[in-house]
Amino acid sequence: MSRTRRRTLALLALLPAWAAAAGPAALPAAPAAAPLRIAVAPHTSARVIVEMYQPLRAHLEHALGQRVEVITAPDFTAFARRAMAQDYDLAITTGHQARLLQTDAGYRPLLTYKADFRALAVVAGKSPHHSARDLAGSTVIGLSPASLVTIWGQHWLHRNAVPDATMRYVSASDSVGHLVLKGEGSAGFMSLANFQGLPPALREQLRVLDESTSMSGRVYVLNARHAARQEAVSAALWAFAGTPEGRAYFDRYKLGGYRALEPRELFAMEPYANEVRLALKAPPAK
């Protein structure tokens, strides 16, 4: 076999390897076409969340020149698990999950809403429950075990030494109110914002038994892989607050606008974040 023929065969043998190596590079549009995923914690139904964040999505697409999609998760635990698995580019979630993502997954906190975020313990207006102790031995309804209001509620039960209270988890805050009124539970935990968003007829039949101090509600955190774009993303968010669409969005959902995070604001969420951390370590429910 001549040297020339050997060289030719060697080159032919290398062709598949070269093709495999060049294949992905030959699709330059693929990375650019990947959308920026804004994941919103499932504080309400997926349909409402997607509709709610459409003005922000449209603004960011225009400002960043990139396709943006708004997604959520079936529940807070799944949301936290996916966020920890780096599935999201920008996460909008409650303060305790934001703290967890900051410390355990490298997300970078950006800003939060001006609106006050508080957790409520509600009971039926005509119920005989007038203090935490009245809930002893009853069933208390909360959202996902990883949600801030539910964790706050469990801490509230613990701080008030309510014995033998059984937690029941549902998927939506309006379901919490309905179940409490139907007597499925003696009390329920929901955020102040969700309480204010309930239908008036439903809300008037409920009574607030207790409420938390102000906490970090929904915090915007950016995945560390976008660290180089942090200023651009942050600027786009602040710019959204100044647009007519942004103002309408804040007015409609009573969010008051954006504000910067206080220096140790997320650190205060550490106890709640630890609850989530423990929940994630537990094996998933069958």
Place this chain on the structure above:
Amino acid sequence: MQLAPLKTVRGRLILAAVAIEFVMLALLVGNSLRLLRDAMGEQARAQAQQIAPVLSAALVAPLAQYDHATVQAVLRESQAIKGIDYLAVTDAAGRVVAASGWPAGKPLPDTGRGFTLDASPPRYDVAHPIALAGQPLGRLQFGLDLGQIVQARQALFSQGLLIAGGELLLSGALLSVLGLLITRQLSALTEASLQVARGRLTPAPVAEGDDDVGRLGAAFNTMSRAIGERVEALQRAGEAQARIAASLAERNAELQRTHIALSAENGMRVAAQAELEQALLRLQDRTHQLDEVLELSPDGFVAFDAQGRVRYANQGFQRVTGLGADAVQGLDEAAFGEALAGHCAPQASFPGLAALRQCAEAADERRRRVRIELTRPAQRVVETGVRLSRSATVSQILYVRDVTHESEVDRMKSEFLSHAAHELRTPMASIFGFSELLLKRRSSPERQQEVLAIIHRQSQAMIDIINELLDLVRIDDRRGKDFQLERCDLAALATAVAADFGVPEGREPPQLALGDAPAEVRGDRAKLAQALRNILSNAYKYSPGGGGVRLALVHGTADDGAPRLGLQVVDQGLGMTPEQVARVFERFYRADSSGNIPGTGLGMAIVKEIVELHGGHAELHSSPGEGTTVTLWLPVAAAAAPAPAPAPHPAPAPAPAAGQLVDA
């Protein structure tokens, strides 16, 4: 004769009927299949439109939550719907996130082909976008199973084919039987017709009957008999035609001979006609030339016909007499004479044609013409005469000729001779009388010397007259052809003439104002000097009371802008009245009627002729008691221009232009 089935009417009728039936059955089956396809397609599309939104609504939330397990469950449950072959959902990036009834990893089929029953496998693929609030979440794709529709179509098609085949077979058999019954008698007719075609014009009669075919057979039998009779008649006619043809051939030969003879005669006639046409053309040409001559002739001609009426009058007659052809055409002699006499002066009127005919017989040529004077259209002297004609159509021709100019020349000659004779007779009478005195009477030597001086002076006067007459005649005859033209300086010429001029005793020489500017003209020095001498002579003669005479050179401009030079002589003498000024250039005219101033009356006429033959003109201004100014204007010689040709006739004097003294 046995024909192929398709060559027979029966065969073609059967084939046509079967073909039509085949087409109709094909249309029926095809239309049924089309209706089935359209109806099933519409039903499939409607089903797809119902399924897609419902499934899409169910998939929105799990897709937004990235809850693909739920998506998969929804698809799995949905596939239980009858007729759905598979379901699949792709995310916004096009990745398959859940599928049911579709193998994992296998690319989803293309949905762009629409509804078709010919696809394999038979399936209607539909895609529907899943979006929420304008945000695309993914795409739902499913396939509707069309297997039952395809089976129904195949059953319809095969059953249709079976029914159509049976129908065609039955129709063919039925039509064959019917065709055989109908065309049996037609075959006999066909055979009989073939016999006629082969020459047997009277075949055996075919069967006749009351139906269509039987009547056709009867008609054929009648036609066959008629053909036989016609053939016999044609044979007889053929024999007669042969006889006529022979007779026609004989007549034709005779006609051919006659034609040859007539052709020769006709040739001679054609040649004669060509000669006649040539002669006619020549005659027309001659007539045309004659008409042109008559129209161009300055003389007038009037032709009278045999009845003595005006037949023709040319343009010349109208130009001379003012009577147009339309005014005299058709007039008899008397009316014509009266019309012409109406344009004449009473003392020299038209004498009439009869008188002219008498004059025409005179032997002397001049006596054959009669002069008349017209007052219209202008004052004219006209010669008329008649020439008798021997033509059959023209009896006589009157001619008229305008001799006004000749008559005027004659008058001027007579007048000139009369003037000349008169002027010569005066000194001649003195010479005759004083010479007779010397011959018949003795006188002292002093008296003789005195008389001889008178005779000498009068002779000198006669010689002067004769010389000037000769000058004038020479100028008239030669019209300047004998002039010696050259460039000459008028100032120098005027200086020389003034120096040589014999100033009368006791008078001052002319005062010169000639200037230094070049003043060259082209002319004959001697003639120009003669003209200048004449006007200097008149200036001194007509200023008997003394007074200075001034000779100047003036510059001026002609009407056409050309520069000109003038020799101007100014005296302070008697002057002239306007009437005298108007006549001063006439020959033998003298402003002095007393006879105290000597002269021939020809000097100024000579001056005028000389100046005008040089292309100039003489200008004279005068007032009684104030003197006279005479200017001889001449054109300035061009730098290198040739000398102006002497005018053949005296040019009309241009309007006087203001002269300007060079050094006034």
